[in-house]
Amino acid sequence: MKIHAADKSELMQVSKIERKGNDLVLKGKVYGTMPMTATLTPEEAKNFLKLLTPGLAWFLITLPFRKSKD
Numbered sequence: 001m002k003i004h005a006a007d008k009s010e011l012m013q014v015s016k017i018e019r020k021g022n023d024l025v026l027k028g029k030v031y032g033t034m035p036m037t038a039t040l041t042p043e044e045a046k047n048f049l050k051l052l053t054p055g056l057a058w059f060l061i062t063l064p065f066r067k068s069k070d
Contacts, residue, residue, distance in 0.1 A: 012036065 001014040014028040024040040040048075052060075 002010055003012045003014070005011050010032060012028055012030050013032065014026050016027040018025050018027070020039075022042050024045070026038045026040070028036060030036045
């Protein structure tokens with residue numbers, strides 16, 4: 001999975017997602033070269049949910065089924 005910036009440059013390539021206790025751990029490379037491990041804690045996941053609106057939640061559910069505008 002790749003995460004891009006607004007200018008379409010690659011910010012991060014996620015190569016592995018795993019669980020470590022109650023945290024979600026993402027492993028990959030930033031800017032294609034620097035190895036990085038990012039952790040999402042339950043508290044931060046709750047903060048993420050506070051940002052969701054019903055419309056945005058629906059968009060996230062349907063996102064894997066949409067086509068890219070490349």
